[in-house]
Amino acid sequence: MGHVDTGKTKLLDCIRGTNVQEGEAGGITQQIGATYFPAENIRERTKELKADAKLNVPGLLVIDTPGHESFTNLRSRGSGLCDIAILVVDIMHGLEQQTIESLNLLKMRNTDFIVALNKVDRLYGWKTCRNAPITKAMKQQSKDVQIEFNMRLTQVITQFKEQGLNTELYYKNKEMGETFSIVPTSAISGEGIPDLLLLLIQWAQKTMVKRLTYSNEVQCTVLEVKVVEGHGTTIDVVLVNGVLHEGDQIVVCGLQGPIVTTIRALLTPHPMKELRVKGAYLHHKEIKAAQGIKITAQGLEHTIAGTSLYVVGPHDDLEHIKEVAMED
Ligand code: GTP
Ligand code: MG
Ligand code: NA
8 A cells, every 4th residue: 555656566566577567557556456476486585584484374465556546445445455554655755645544544444564665776876786685785875875764764754653653674673563664675676575575474474374274254355347358247356265166156236236146267367467457367166365366257247346245155045145245
């Protein structure tokens, strides 16, 4: 999450090795995105930190949200889907209007977050250390760069303080939970990306393993309704909890009433690819959370984005589920 143009999509591009941002109209994100990062890729990307992080989580599903002021509803929806957020702040601009709006959403839902203090490569005289851990990159910098960095960092910490939040550089942060961690990053040259990924994984390891084991109830949100050549009208969803199967009977909220249909195909982009970008799809017989999924089925034309998807189990009361689906 974060203010427009702080580099949210570019950070994901840097991790994925993709170019999604340059394909966006006006360089502005206008939809929620979702990308699956397998643990293997993350391990590879963090190995220089030698943290030897045990990865008992299968991977991370990362959701991208727009920062433009007109998309408050999408930021709200995005923040409602996540277990932890990355709040991206432009080091040259500090906290901005939608940074604060995002902060308030996170506070409201009591969502944990990490601050990515992005665009460090724009500090005057920055020496590129491609994809290096941030402390290593910092050591390569001149005194002047270090002074400017510390000055801007202090300003940002003060601005967070004004919002009632304690923040600190992650490697100085001794009270995780009380004090939020800041990771300096560059989405262009990749400094700090290993650190950001490692923090996410360590957090997931600590918090998610238990939760993943116990949540079987389907929790699934419709992001987009899209016509795709060869598939008809499809819905892009984020499956937050539970399992979906090909052939499952589902109910979604429609403009003209509840839509009851059957999942014809469960499609995902390849790992490390963005769901909102057209590409090749993988077919699945069943999918476990968390995943960004394209669902094909009949009759989805009037589905309302932002609502929940329900699965009708063998012992469920369809009429009741139809009512619940329309309450969204
Ligand atoms: P919205 O989704 O529209 O809110 O923007 P965003 O936060 O996703 O930012 P985006 O990735 O679109 O990047 C905005 C601009 O900043 C682009 O021109 C990027 O190339 C540039 N940019 C992003 N990250 C960095 C960075 O770390 N360093 C530098 N120098 N430029 C960056
Ligand atoms: Mg973006
Ligand atoms: Na942008």
